[in-house]
Amino acid sequence: MSDREPVDEPRAVAIALTKGGVGKTAMAINLADRLEERGRTLLVDIDPAGNATEGVGHPEAYDHEDHIGLYLQRAANAADGEPVDPSLDDIIIEREGFDLIPSNIDLSTTESVIDAENRFAILVIKQQLLDIVLGDRYDYVVFDTPGDSDSLFREAAIYGAGNVIVPMTPAEESVRGFETLLRTEIVPAREHTDVDIISIVPNEMLSDNESRWLVDELNESFGDLLPPFAHPSLFDDADATDPGIRQRIAFKRAWREGVPLSEYDPESDMLDRLDELAEIVVRGGIDGE
C-alpha cells in the first residue's frame, strides 16, 4: 500500500463464474496488478482453494490462525465499535504492489458458520470489509471467487462489490456456469441492489473453432459487454493478436513463481489487454458507467 492520493471513483469488482477452470485466479491476480498502477488496490482471495494466495507468493498465509473468514464471522457478531480479533490489520498482507487478503484452509468452515448464524450473511463482505476499506484505504478491491455452485462468499462479494467481470472459456461448461451465475445470483440480487456485469471476457482463448464460436456468440448477444480486445474482427486482422485473453504459458509460469505476469514477462502481449481491462474497471464499464 502506498500513500497515493485516492481516485475519484473507487470500485470493487468480483471475478466470478459458477464454474472452475476458466482462469478466474490468473485474471484476478493480473487485474489487481494492473489496477495497482492506477490506484491503491487490494486483492481478496475468497476461494477456499487458495490458489490466488499461492499465486502471489504467500502460500504460508493459507495456514495462518487468523484469516478473513474468522474476521468476518466475529465482526458480523460484534457490537458497533467493539474491537474484533483478528482485526482487518491482522489479516491484510501489505506487499510491494497490491495488498492481499489471503484465503485460508479454514475458510469453508467459517463460511458455513456465518451462513448459519447470520440472517444477513449476504451483506457480510459489504458491511465488514468494503464499507470500511473501499475509498478510504483502497481505491480498488478485486475478489477472486470460487467456482462452486453454492458459495456464500462469492454471492456476498458480488452483492457487496456490485460489479462483476465474467471470464468465459470456449467451452459449453462455461456457458452453463454463466447461466447458473445469472439465474441464481445476479438476477435475484438485482431485486435488491445494483449489480452490473461490467464485462464478459473470453479467456484462455486459442485460435480454434470453439474460440471463434465463443466470441461470435458473445458479440452477437452481449456485444456491449465485450471488451474491444475481444472483438471477433481481430481474427481477420493479420497484424493483430487474435481476440480475448489468450492462453499463454507465461500465465502458468508466473503463477508457479508467485508473481504477476508483468513481473514474470514484462514484454507479454497480454499486458496491454489486462491494462484495457483495468481501464474498464476504472470507468465502471466498457463505455463507462
Added chain:
Amino acid sequence: MGSDRFNELSNMESESRTKQNDSDSEDTEGSKASEEGKTSKESTDRKDRKDRSDRSDSTDSTDSVDNPSDTHSETTTTSTSEPDTQPEPEPEMQSESTTQPTPGDIHDTAFDYSEAKQSPLYARPSTWEAFDDALELDVERSLRKQEVRNASKRELHDATLRVAAENPELVAEMLLEIRRQG
C-alpha cells in the same frame, strides 16, 4: 448449443438490468425496503435458490491456472524432416481388436494401425519424460473420467500433434520461452 442459448441468456440479463434501472429511477424513501429488510428476504431467497439450482455445475472447482499439477507444459520441439519409415507395431496392438473402428464411438479407437504414419520427432530426453508423464498421469486420467481406457499410443500422438497444429501461437510462445531460458 447455439445462438438461441446466448440470446436467452442475453434476454435474462437485460430484463433484470432494466428492472434494476427502473428500480433506481424510483429510488426514493420508502420505495426500497430498508437494507436489513431486503437482506432478510435475500437471505431466505439464497437458500431457496440453492435448492433449486443445478448442482451438477459444481463438479469442477479448479481453475486451470490454479492447477499446480499441470507440470507438463513443456511441449516437444519437433522436426518431421526425416524420411518416413514404416511404423513399428505398438505394444498395445497385440491386445487390440482387429475389427474396424466405429466412427463416432468414443469407446472405439479413432483410426486403425494401418492408417498411422511414423515420423521421428526430436526432443530432449527431459521433454520426452515430461510428455510421457503428462500422457500417463493427466491425459489418461482425463480419458478415464469419460470411461475411455483403451487409448492407443498412435491416437495419443495423433491428438498431441493436432493440438500443436491448431495452436501455433502456443508452440511459438513455448519455443521462444525455451530460447529465453537458454
